[in-house]
Amino acid sequence: MRTTPSAAAAPDAEAAKKLRPGRTNATKQKLFDASMELIGERGAAGATVDEIAAAAGVSKGTVYYNFGSKSDLIAQLLRHGVDILISRLLSVTDESADPLAAMDEMIGQAMDFMAEYPSFARLWMSESWRTPSEWQDTFAELRGPLLGVIGAAIEAVAAKYPVDPAISRGSLETAIFGACFVVGLDRKTYHPERTRAQSVAAIMAIMRGYVVK
Amino acid sequence: MRTTPSAAAAPDAEAAKKLRPGRTNATKQKLFDASMELIGERGAAGATVDEIAAAAGVSKGTVYYNFGSKSDLIAQLLRHGVDILISRLLSVTDESADPLAAMDEMIGQAMDFMAEYPSFARLWMSESWRTPSEWQDTFAELRGPLLGVIGAAIEAVAAKYPVDPAISRGSLETAIFGACFVVGLDRKTYHPERTRAQSVAAIMAIMRGYVVK
DNA sequence: CTAACTGAACTGACCGGTCAGTTCAAATAG
DNA sequence: CTATTTGAACTGACCGGTCAGTTCAGTTAG
Known part of the structure; x- marks a missing residue:
């Protein structure tokens, strides 16, 4: 370029x-x-x-x-996809409901998004960790808001339930984020027989493990 | 070939x-x-x-x-990386120890691998879900053994602890697998300050949530 | 002992082809 | 009239793969 x-x-x-x-x-x-x-x-x-x-x-x-330029197109594509994903995740924000149920539905929304826009998920997975990348500024800018949505949902759980203080919110965000992408893509590519509920349940285990017994 | x-x-x-x-x-x-x-x-x-x-x-x-060919090189690269990863994961297989502790150490080994071979992790994330891909046969062949190692560790936990029967082993494998890759790569790229223990703890939450309270 | 030979390993120039990016005159549509 | 789109042409770079030729450790023959 x-x-x-x-x-x-x-x-x-x-x-x-x-x-x-x-x-x-x-x-x-x-x-x-x-x-x-x-x-x-x-x-x-x-x-x-x-x-x-x-x-x-x-x-x-x-x-x-x-x-x-082609580069521009891809950068805008990334923004566009993140906008959609964030709005989907935010659509289930329900202050009154149980935070764990809200998280469950949020993960469900993430699964739906991955099923609908698998190409976006692939693009993100392909390019987001590329070290000198043309879009590293774009990724740096988009990561925050995206992870922030998950972080807020975790925060809501932590506010209502006793949680393991040894687990950092940041790492937990990333683990859930990663599990959503990979489980969603894997379902689309290798295991179409797996249901949405099954996938959500597996990812939700991480939240249930975060809440202390 | x-x-x-x-x-x-x-x-x-x-x-x-x-x-x-x-x-x-x-x-x-x-x-x-x-x-x-x-x-x-x-x-x-x-x-x-x-x-x-x-x-x-x-x-x-x-x-x-x-x-x-270039394609051949990459296919062999994939095999080589998986061989190393599997041998690392298998190195902690300890029949006598607690399966949860074994899983903890296995995830730790995965973190070490991601820190040592981030490029392999990036390659895997980039190419494994590409739909008509030159290496889809290679991926199909390598996925089984790799996920099988994680699956066996999950099985060991399920044999000793009461676990949530609603969670399928397959989805759980994938969730842990994905969390390991993404948390490992994210640590390398965006959060070098996060410790190995922190990352392992976050991923282990998924196992603790799998075991019923 | 050594000259001749072998062939695996390696070299790097070269070829056919592709691609991103750019430009522009002409067509189209609100 | 003006914003938008078209489609083709062109360039300059780059890329994967090929191949004729070189090197040299080790083998054989005399």
């Missing part, structure tokens, strides 16, 4: 997008869908811009009109 | 090693080390054979002499 000296028109489209709500968003959405699919399959490096454009039913030039 | 040029000699490494001391295996090992590093960083598609050869201090042709 190097220096993109004359990436002139596209960055301005960012601001203009709000003013002109025409087909731009529809095109962007098609591009998001197609990219998600292809990048999930072939990987970020393996999916070509030509393929993405073709899959979206759009010309290559349109990709560069809507996004400044 | 085609015909790997060295395939004639390599399988009988025991016998061949006597006749051809050293160099072959040394070169392959250097290639393994360099590939693991580079592929972990840039991904399987992103790492070039030229880079790998240069990093190993060897010419490109040597890569193709020792391995039939």
Whole structure:
């Protein structure tokens, strides 16, 4: 990607997008869908811009009109996916209910998300730990809010139940987060016979083990 | 797998090693080390054979002499890594000890492995769920034995403690497996301050939640 | 003892092909 | 009229895989 000296028109489209709500968003959405699919399959490096454009039913030039670069497209894809996932997780936040039941439902929502957007999950797993990565800033920025949602749910449990003080919240967040992604992807890829409830139950064991007996 | 040029000699490494001391295996090992590093960083598609050869201090042709193709190299890399991981996990199998303590140590071994071979962990996470993948047969073949080791440890716990029958062994295996990889990688990449004990404790919560109160 | 020979290991230039990125004139649509 | 899209052309870099040739430890023959 190097220096993109004359990436002139596209960055301005960012601001203009709000003013002109025409087909731009529809095109962007098609591009998001197609990219998600292809990048999930072939990987970020393996999916070509030509393929993405073709899959979206759009010309290559349109990709560069809507996004400044392939890198940009992927960064926005990451943001888009995280937005969806967070809103799903937040949709079950219910202050009145039992925090453990809320956590159960939250994990269920995560399973649904993984089933619906496995390509996003694959993309995240593929790229998030890449050490010099083009999107490491993006990941650094998105990790916090995402893990924060899980952290808040854990906090709610800890506020109502006695929990093991030897277990750090951060490590627990990560363990649950990781279990959700891996169990969700594994179900999709290798064990379609496993039910949502089964997967949730296995991941919930970690919360039940966190609460002291 | 085609015909790997060295395939004639390599399988009988025991016998061949006597006749051809050293160099072959040394070169392959250097290639393994360099590939693991580079592929972990840039991904399987992103790492070039030229880079790998240069990093190993060897010419490109040597890569193709020792391995039939880039794909072959990666498949063998996967096998090599799994061999190491399984042997580490098996090293703590202690029939006489408490199964929960054995599981604790096994997870600790997994953490050590992730700290030592983060590139292998990244490679696994990147490629194992890729749907048409060049290595899907390899993954299919390696998953069983690997998860089986964890499964046996779970079985040992279930044999000695009362456990939640609603939780399937398969899903539990996957959840622990996933938590180990993600917690291990996250520690390496984003939270080096987290201790091994902390990480193990968080993952062990899943086992403690599996045992009924 | 040594010259000739063998073949596994290794080299690196080279080839055919692909890709990301860029540009632009023309078409399209609100 | 203006924002958006098209589609093709082009470039410059890069990449996987090939192959003719080199090296050299060890074997054989004289």
